[in-house]
Amino acid sequence: MLCGTFTARELHELPTPPAGLKIFDHPLMVSRTVVGETGWIFIVAEKLADISFDVSTVEDAYALFQVFDGEILMVEAQVSEYGFNCRVLSNGNGVAPIYFHQSADKLILDWDIDRLAKSVEHKSIDFQYLCRSLIDPVYTHRTPFSNIHLLPPRVELRWDGARVRLTVMEAEAADLEIGEESAGAFLVDYASRMLRRRAFPGIKFASELSGGIDSSFATLIASRAWSEGLSLGIDIGFGHEREAQLARRRRVVNAAHCRDVLVDIRAHMPTFSMSPTDIESRYLLSEEYEGAFGELWRLAKSAGCNTITGGYGGDELFPILTSEEDRPDKLRAVTPTTVSDVKSLFQKLFTDRAWQAVNDGFFGELDPGYLGKTARLAVTKRAPLMLAHGFWPVFPLYDEKLAAYMLSATIDERHEKAALQDAIAMILNEQIFGTYEKETLLSASELSTRSNADSITRELGASRLIDLGIIRQDPFAEGLGDLSVPSSSYLPVLSSLFATEKFVRHNLV
Numbered sequence: 001m002l003c004g005t006f007t008a009r010e011l012h013e014l015p016t017p018p019a020g021l022k023i024f025d026h027p028l029m030v031s032r033t034v035v036g037e038t039g040w041i042f043i044v045a046e047k048l049a050d051i052s053f054d055v056s057t058v059e060d061a062y063a064l065f066q067v068f069d070g071e072i073l074m075v076e077a078q079v080s081e082y083g084f085n086c087r088v089l090s091n092g093n094g095v096a097p098i099y100f101h102q103s104a105d106k107l108i109l110d111w112d113i114d115r116l117a118k119s120v121e122h123k124s125i126d127f128q129y130l131c132r133s134l135i136d137p138v139y140t141h142r143t144p145f146s147n148i149h150l151l152p153p154r155v156e157l158r159w160d161g162a163r164v165r166l167t168v169m170e171a172e173a174a175d176l177e178i179g180e181e182s183a184g185a186f187l188v189d190y191a192s193r194m195l196r197r198r199a200f201p202g203i204k205f206a207s208e209l210s211g212g213i214d215s216s217f218a219t220l221i222a223s224r225a226w227s228e229g230l231s232l233g234i235d236i237g238f239g240h241e242r243e244a245q246l247a248r249r250r251r252v253v254n255a256a257h258c259r260d261v262l263v264d265i266r267a268h269m270p271t272f273s274m275s276p277t278d279i280e281s282r283y284l285l286s287e288e289y290e291g292a293f294g295e296l297w298r299l300a301k302s303a304g305c306n307t308i309t310g311g312y313g314g315d316e317l318f319p320i321l322t323s324e325e326d327r328p329d330k331l332r333a334v335t336p337t338t339v340s341d342v343k344s345l346f347q348k349l350f351t352d353r354a355w356q357a358v359n360d361g362f363f364g365e366l367d368p369g370y371l372g373k374t375a376r377l378a379v380t381k382r383a384p385l386m387l388a389h390g391f392w393p394v395f396p397l398y399d400e401k402l403a404a405y406m407l408s409a410t411i412d413e414r415h416e417k418a419a420l421q422d423a424i425a426m427i428l429n430e431q432i433f434g435t436y437e438k439e440t441l442l443s444a445s446e447l448s449t450r451s452n453a454d455s456i457t458r459e460l461g462a463s464r465l466i467d468l469g470i471i472r473q474d475p476f477a478e479g480l481g482d483l484s485v486p487s488s489s490y491l492p493v494l495s496s497l498f499a500t501e502k503f504v505r506h507n508l509v
Contacts, residue, residue, distance in 0.1 A: 001029070001073050001096050001111060002044050008105035008161035011077050011084045017042040021075075024096070024111065026306060026392045027202045034061045039078040046070035046092075046392075048197045069401070070197075071095055071153075086159045089169070093371070093400055094153035095393045097380050101148045102164045109151075112384050114282040116148060117507060123147055125508060128357040131470055133285055134496055135346055135358055139373035139380075140365045141166060144284045144503065150380070152366055168367060176405045183409035184422030188221070190405070191396035195225030198307075198394055205229040205307045206300035206391070209252060209260075211245040213420050213433055214311025214397060216252045220427045221396050222309045223256035230303050232296040233262045238443035248432050255428050261299050265441065268292035270448035272456055272498060280499045281506035283384060288448065288499060289441050290385075297389045308391035312379055313398030316372040317406045318414045345493050354470045370403035449495045453483035456494050464504045465497065 004021035011018075016035055023031050023044045031044045032055050041061040045053070048070050055061050065074050071092035078085045088109070090098060099116050101108045110116035117123060126146040132138050141150045149166075151157055156167045178186045207219040209231040219231055231253050236242055253260045270288035275281065279290040300308070347355055368376050375398060386393050396402075406414070413419040425431045449456065461476035480490050 001071060002075070002098065003110040003112070003115075004108075006086065006107045006109075006159075008084070011086055011161070012079060016040055017075065017077075024387060024392065026390075027200060028198055028307065028392050028394075032061070034058055038080065039076065039084075041077075042075040043072065045072035046198065047200065049199065050197060065089065065091065068092075073098065084161065086161075088151065088157040088159075090151055090153050090155055091169075092153050093395075093398055094376060095379055095395060095398060096383055096387060098151040099143065099148055100151055100157065100164075102159065103147070105161050107159050107164070111387050113143060113148065114384065117145060120145075120148065123507070125468065125504065127354075127468065127470070128360065128362070130284075130468075130500065130504075131350070131354045131357040132362070134500060135343060137374060137377045138362060138365065139368045139376050140362050142362065144507070152376070154369070155366070176401060177408045178405055182422065183406065183413040183419035184426060186405065187217070187402075187419055187423040188426055190399075190402055191217070191221045192225055194396050194399065194402075195221060195309075195394065199225050199227075203307050204303075204305045205309055205394075206297075206303075206305035207231050207256075207258075208296070208308065208310035209233050209249055210311075211249040211252070212311065213417050213424070214314030216248065216311075216432075217314070217420050217424050218309050218311045218396055219252055219256050219258075220424065223258055224427075226307075229256070229258045230300055230305055231256060231258050231260045232300060233260070234292050234296070234441065235262050235264045236441060236443060237264060237266050238447070251428065251432055259303070261296060261303075263292050263295050263299075265289065265292050265444045268295060269444060270452075272448065272452040274459065274502060274505065276506045278502065279385065281502045283381065284503045285496065285499050286381065286385070287441070287445070288495065289444055292441075293385075297386070297391070300391070301389060306390060306392065307394055308386050309394050309396065311397060312382075312393075312395040313371055313375045313403070314417065314420060316370075316375040317397060317403055318409075318417045318419070319372065341489050342492060345489055349471045349475055349493065349497075351469050351472055370400050370407075371398065372403075445495055446491055449491050450484055450488075453494070456498050457483070460494070460497055460501060463497075463501050464508060465501055468504065471497065 001024050006018060017033060017040055023029050028047045030047045030053050032053055034041045034055055034057060036058045041058060043061055045068060055064055065072060074089045076087045096111055099110055099113045101116060101120050108116060108119060123145045126142055126144055129142050129144055143150055154169045156169055158165045203226055205222050205226045207222050207229060209215045209219045210233060222229060233249055268291040272288060279286045280288060379398060383393055409419055421433045457476055457480055465471045466473050483490060
């Protein structure tokens, strides 16, 4: 939402915000500046149809921040002859995370962590974060860099020109009830209202539509709220569920009355190259099949789309049993290998120090709220990519209040996302899901990993991860066995290690 640099001298001497501050250029972005007797406030927020941005006093700015239920960021500077205090406050659902770096008398903010990292002359890798991210998703203000951090929603940053302090703001206790209507009907009403508040001239949406429950709901709701759009999909093309999934997509596209673009994954298979321009080199643990998504986004931009939607957050509305473990995409069951087998392999590959770092745990992890850490991690990873392409993300299921409301849904409505299935059936006048298996891109990942196994293991045998003391060299020197076998336990491990290796090589000279 906001990028720019503050220096202590500027904040102390300027009566208004520094000229270098830049908001995300989009029709749904609005900014306001309020100048008071002892300082100023700068606000950047989503444009909402029922919210007035007519603020002229500091009190008006505070009031707007308190009642605003979209994405909002407020920067405040209070100045006297003796110095200054600067606050950055964030609120909303966190669909556009902000990153910051503080060095001496300078504070840099940016929504693009890769761009921010390039501007930091001296940066170092966060060893523990790197180790943990290979095995477990962790929601924290820490990032792959020890001196670049995340400013998530509901957090206050204070800076006095030399020191930074983060404080999680107290959230109101959410005692929200669906009421007498069904959870499915509530979902349709709530999500429709959310998107209609963002329905302005010039908004043309692109919806990532896989054919699963979450993305189907998001596409149908978006088409009802916004008049013009494009659905985006990737033809997985490998598993037995392919035809059923494509049929569901066609049914949703026909009902949404929008153009459809379907990219064949076989034309954009992962290549496992070490190019510094690849997405995996710039964003930690980005998927190696991002080439297909990049093509979709390019086509969406050429069609004039500027807003992107999808099913992010759907899983967290209806959480699975706590005994089920969250894990990164690349460590899901791409083979019959169990998660415990994969972790055993990591224990074999990791050095003692790295394995200790994995098991120590972070101090000061942030409260993920009602949405949970998995959804936040997915959005945190994807948002910079979407913003870099000029898209503002609007995810109707990725909403704190909605997640709180769904706590009052019945057990039957939560099971197998029955409420979402009912919501889709209400729109389509037919049930298109029931119990089903969803095809994923992991088949492409597995096939490509097997095809490139020799080059992957060769690169990892001379890895910077070895130099950093994260993985051992011995397993690669001794050989990893027959990696052409689909059931090889190393396949998801190698894929994850390779993506991390690319990131480290690009960011550590």
